[in-house]
Amino acid sequence: MDIEQFRANAHQLVEWMASYLGEVRKYPVKPKVTPGKVKSQLEASAPELSQAFSQIMSDFEDIVMPNIVHWQHPGFMAYFPANSSPPSVLAEMLTATLANQCMMWETSPAAAELEEVMMEWLKDFLSLPQHWEGVIQDTASTATLCAIISARELVSNWQINSSGFSKQKLRVYASAETHSSIEKAVKIAGIGAENLVKISTDETFSMDMEQLFSAIKSDLVAGYLPTCVVATMGTTGVGACDPVQEIGELCRKYNIWLHVDAAFAGTALALSEYHWMSEGLELADSFVFNPHKWMFTNFDCTAYFVRDRQILLDTFSILPEYLKTDLEAEVNNYRDWGIPLGRRFRALKLWFVLRMMGKSGVREKLRNHISWAGQFAQFIQQHPDLEIMAPRLFNLVCFRAKPKTSDIDLNDFNKQLLAKINDSGMFYLTHTKIKNQFIIRAVFGQTYLEQKDVSRLCHLIREILQK
Numbered sequence: 405m406d407i408e409q410f411r412a413n414a415h416q417l418v419e420w421m422a423s424y425l426g427e428v429r430k431y432p433v434k435p436k437v438t439p440g441k442v443k444s445q446l447e448a449s450a451p452e453l454s455q456a457f458s459q460i461m462s463d464f465e466d467i468v469m470p471n472i473v474h475w476q477h478p479g480f481m482a483y484f485p486a487n488s489s490p491p492s493v494l495a496e497m498l499t500a501t502l503a504n505q506c507m508m509w510e511t512s513p514a515a516a517e518l519e520e521v522m523m524e525w526l527k528d529f530l531s532l533p534q535h536w537e538g539v540i541q542d543t544a545s546t547a548t549l550c551a552i553i554s555a556r557e558l559v560s561n562w563q564i565n566s567s568g569f570s571k572q573k574l575r576v577y578a579s580a581e582t583h584s585s586i587e588k589a590v591k592i593a594g595i596g597a598e599n600l601v602k603i604s605t606d607e608t609f610s611m612d613m614e615q616l617f618s619a620i621k622s623d624l625v626a627g628y629l630p631t632c633v634v635a636t637m638g639t640t641g642v643g644a645c646d647p648v649q650e651i652g653e654l655c656r657k658y659n660i661w662l663h664v665d666a667a668f669a670g671t672a673l674a675l676s677e678y679h680w681m682s683e684g685l686e687l688a689d690s691f692v693f694n695p696h697k698w699m700f701t702n703f704d705c706t707a708y709f710v711r712d713r714q715i716l717l718d719t720f721s722i723l724p725e726y727l728k729t730d731l732e733a734e735v736n737n738y739r740d741w742g743i744p745l746g747r748r749f750r751a752l753k754l755w756f757v758l759r760m761m762g763k764s765g766v767r768e769k770l771r772n773h774i775s776w777a778g779q780f781a782q783f784i785q786q787h788p789d790l791e792i793m794a795p796r797l798f799n800l801v802c803f804r805a806k807p808k809t810s811d812i813d814l815n816d817f818n819k820q821l822l823a824k825i826n827d828s829g830m831f832y833l834t835h836t837k838i839k840n841q842f843i844i845r846a847v848f849g850q851t852y853l854e855q856k857d858v859s860r861l862c863h864l865i866r867e868i869l870q871k
């Protein structure tokens with residue numbers, strides 16, 4: 405493809421993209437596709453000769469489009485969203501075109517400095533502690549791994565980095581509601597899944613402080629090294645928050661690293677009515693939130709903040725001759741702030757989103773989402789056969805049906821209700837289980853969500869239950 409062909413194809417593609425986003429509602433959110441269907445339509449090996457863009461686009465329409473989940477559909481209420489926005493898409497087009505590899509200042513000066521400033525903008529927007537410094541990571545899972553490895557190195561005085569594990573018995577603590585990425589990080593960091601202590605939660609699904617305190621005390625007696633506590637702001641299952649202030653005080657007392665996982669709900673810190681969440685945040689050693697979940701920035705874009713950047717650098721920095729420059733002391737070389745050497749130019753999309761939406765535009769969307777979640781929760785509360793299953797702090801509503809008929813299995817009934825909602829093609833919701841009870845989760849966080857979608861969801865559920 406020469407540059408003139410590229411220009412023509414790119415124009416065509418932009419038309420396609422704008423039409424898609426304008427008409428995304430016409431697609432079923434979740435395709436009815438069985439495993440292997442897509443594979444069976446693809447060639448077994450790459451073509452020997454060049455194929456035309458039009459032919460590839462035609463296959464894209466026929467093979468990909470009918471078999472893909474439409475994450476940008478307003479009816480996408482599953483998991484947590486990976487929401488995008490037009491400014492973010494525009495920036496991603498530039499990122500792909502420049503195709504920079506932003507491992508250090510020297511390889512992309514503008515990218516490095518834009519990243520530094522974007523982290524300052526986010527710190528200001530979310531009212532995070534002023535002394536923190538931030539870096540963009542690919543995912544919250546990676547950021548949490550960085551936090552746990554940093555904590556491991558601090559507690560072992562960098563012995564594990566240099567000589568590997570000897571006799572250290574490290575412990576990490578998190579609530580029973582914590583995200584699976586914490587266990588994964590504990591495994592990868594060599595600490596061992598058995599040394600992740602899951603602390604039970606109270607009736608609001610928030611970490612039980614007495615349990616945490618007694619786990620730390622008994623571990624100390626047994627010769628373990630309490631290394632890190634992970635507090636969650638907005639758990640994946642039900643959106644609960646752990647008591648950061650109390651956990652932070654305990655961590656300070658026992659010299660334990662505090663990592664705050666605010667992957668989804670962290671964006672709410674941009675709203676004055678959620679400033680209660682920041683109580684005690686200054687006690688944290690690290691904090692992660694995902695603009696790629698609820699801040700309208702294409703996946704992947706994770707903001708990772710640390711109290712002491714030197715610990716991060718001492719943990720991850722390795723400087724071979726071929727990467728040395730004369731500017732080491734003057735600039736941020738983000739290759740040392742995380743795991744991969746190579747890094748995408750992710751700051752650009754944050755710059756576009758924050759400038760084109762403005763802080764007020766982002767806040768307005770967040771407030772709409774939270775308010776519509778409230779309206780949906782009210783519908784659940786008022787319906788005689790539905791009940792709320794967890795307190796609602798943000799835009800996630802956890803509910804289930806509880807019909808008056810006594811001879812039904814409620815878990816089966818709710819599983820079927822969820823399948824019927826999703827089979828409508830209008831919405832995609834997912835579930836979790838609490839105390840072995842099947843619970844339906846509805847997340848109101850999609851960029852293109854409108855109030856009418858919430859009314860449609862209420863209407864659909866009412867109709868299904870009437871049948």
Ligand code: PLP
Nearest residue numbers: 484543544545583585640665667
């Ligand atoms: N932490 C929480 C609370 C989450 O809900 C999630 C994902 O939903 C993650 C971490 C992992 O996020 P990522 O996909 O960016 O690794």
